Amino acid sequence: MKENDSTLYEAFKAKDTRFDGRFFVGISSTKIYCRPVCWAKQAKKENCTFFSSAAAAEQAGYRPCLLCRPELAPGASVIDASSALARKAAKLIEESCGANQSLELLARKLGCTSRHLRRVFMEEYHVTPIQYLQTCRLLLAKNLLTDTRLSVLEVAMAAGFGSLRRLNDLFQKHYHLSPTALRKSLAAGNIRTSEITVQLGYHPPYRWKEILKFLSQRAISGVEKITSEKYMRTVRLPDKNGAWCSGWISVGDNPKKYTICVTFSDTLVPVLSQVLTRVKRLFDLYCEPEIVYQTLQTLNELKPGICVPGLRVPGCFDAFETAVRAILGQQITVKAASTLAGRIASTYGTSIEIGIEGLTHTFPHPEDIVSLENVVEEALGKLGVTAARSKCIFALAKALENGEIELDGCMNPETEMKKLMKIKGIGSWTANYIAMRAMEWPDAFLETDIGIKHALPGYTPKELLAMSEKWKPWRSYATMNLWNSL
Template sequence: MDFWQRYKAIDARDTRFDGQFFTAVSSTGIYCRPSCPARTPKAENVTFYETSAAAHEAGYRACKRCLPEAVPGTPAWNIRSDIAGRAMRLINDGVITREGVDGLARRLGYSARQLNRILSHELGAGPLSLARASRAQTARTLLVSTNMLLADVAFASGFNSVRQFNDTIGEVFAMTPTAVRATGAKSGPGRAAAPGTAPAALTLNLPYRDPFDPGIFDFLAVRAVPGIESAGTEPDGTRTYSRTLRLPRGTASFTVVYSPAVAGKPLRLTAAAVDLHDLPALLSRVRRLFDLDADPQAIDDALSLDPRLADRIAEVPGVRVPGAVDPQELLIRAMIGQQITVAAARTALTQLAVAGSPVEGASSGLDRLFPTSAELALNGRGLLRGPQRRIDSIVAAAEAMATGALDFGYGDDLESLKRKLLPLPGVGPWTVGYVAMRVLGAPDVFLAHDAAVRNGLKVLPAGIGLSADFREVSPWRSYATMHLWRAAAVKR
């Protein structure tokens, strides 16, 4: 978007662009989200920034009226496969907090100095400033949603000290942490513990852009592995999804609930048995799992231009592409699921789950973790069923991940993922594409040779003169794939 397109968006108070850019006003010294209800500033006083961190760096503070930190994240980090996009995915996952700027730079294949120069040029702020903005956003969420001790909020948000936390909150919001907490006293989703205590569970609202299709819960439900995941639907339309998972410092479990009857804030996360230092990573991975930073209206507008998809978009707006909370787990699931039905893959994964470690303190009915690569390498042959060549391929991939010979994750792009995965026996273009969709959130993957995609195509109107790979709707072909999968499922 150019300057005047963005200016038109803020003049219209268009909520679709909240989190996608920030409006700084020189006459007031503040920055806002695009939908801020304040009077539209004069164009000559406006500067647009890609990130809130860039606005901080330029000396602006957050608007107390529109709370620009309380918005969904930008979808650009999935659309962009350049260094800036890859870096932001890793920063949001807490890599700088755990490994520092040097660790982030190593993962991306650059020196820290080069990375700082690239991000400052592309995003208006260096990696430390971007990480600080991410921490401030997490801190605000915890302050307004829970009664956690302020010191616990500080460390759960990724700050190294309470003083650093207080200083950052003051600089970003021009308020003390206590004052920020007071802004959510009337509208928070419910306090998880009494004042002055550390909560056993945290319940937080999950912001997103409308529309939101809850069909993603169905996608996860039919693939849920008993003991590790559970999902359900209530008569009133409430959907739930729960699972256990490993995080950098320990294990955790979470439940996401979609309640359509709750106006304004129907999506909630409850996290249990989680190390406070792991909260930023957990929040980032849950948001990726449910594709909550997407811009569904823009995606649907583009997809509906294809006559094959127009009716599907009108019937089911806001379809999301499910992500992954663990890249290594997703690769194993993809390798097991290729060329067999979803039901058969779930059966195989249920048998394999026996190798996972038991976990205590998780949600009801969840008692295990998905097996690590080392556990799969050790026990996989005795638990997997099917052709020996397929078993050998899965175990070989597990061994490569367990030894570090295969290392991939949120900081990869599609090309690097191909270089790492295609040499593995039993891994082909379908597997790479599926992993790219779910681990990287790659928006432009079309799984042309997928059986369910082909079945979905049979349901759609004929696309006379249109490409078989849906290139007309690029860069949103991953969402086209989801619509075809859904069409195939409805047909059955």
């Protein structure tokens, strides 16, 4: 790594959570690599080598620590990365590690050549995209072997290895033990249940109750259910062969370990990498709150207590669902928009029986709305959606299905926002809101929003926009802090 080794070693000694996921430490005396927060006996400085990624540590011949579990380390924020392209590619690799996506297809989605992507990826992570993919699969398999009771064969398939033999060979090569031996060493049982739980790490502090409150107020009936402690929802995603997998997830906080616990039905195992990546996006697990707070604490000069460390920007699990919810929410109350979204889900979504009260449907996909092409105004109008909103939702669905607009994993949110605003019925507020939640855009600001005006009274939208310049590149977080201050 480019950083001074002495500085990194001091962070390692301090077990500073701010550095978790930002680098990894290889211990030459044990050939094990750790997170900087590892609580094992402190290694001597001369035995430490520092790596920018888990993949780089594994390529150097180190095995993951069984105590601190590098697979639980939170990721780095895209905006803070030296290469936004490489960071975005890394997220897409994590999401698709259960499938066989080629480097050419990944590069095309990011709007560059495979050669350029390979070069910037090597500069950022010191490994090739293929090597990074291999490490993602190994760490996902290790997570499943440690935290679940899936069979080793099911783990191999869920992690994208394609065969048990491939998993065994790579595990033996990189970790010097078999998957079965790892499970035995952790005393895991072989009893199967219909529920599976894994952990995902985050950078503390994390204001869990605030994000649950936000999601609860906007929950879509039949699709989402939020209690005082957990978020639950239905899921319907295609596997690598295009077959639909349906089920449910439940997400809760584990503040003592700085992780969230994701419980899901075993029917979602074939799409597990997609599910986990979407959960990370929904709960903003890539956020580094200390960095955000350093910029936004000037908000407290306007009014004490506006900005608090650890506040997240709620993302989305399904980009189309969130975008439709935003269109419906124009000029009506939050509750009314949720009611309309629930009617759309129950009428045009897919019915699902999962045994959880209140969860009955999955939200329709763009193709479901496009199928209403000749009757969309009448079809949605019966549910209480205005003709203008119906046309807008249809136009968005068609643009997404045709690939004209990219919401999931888009490389340039500002470009996609301009495309969104070409759709009649989508203005600046809606485009920014969709970018903030569906595109992981950390720098959206809603200067015309009524909540922003109430939080900062006495300013015109133009003055608010000018004022927000000092909060770049974290204006989405400024928006959330202002809303929460009301």
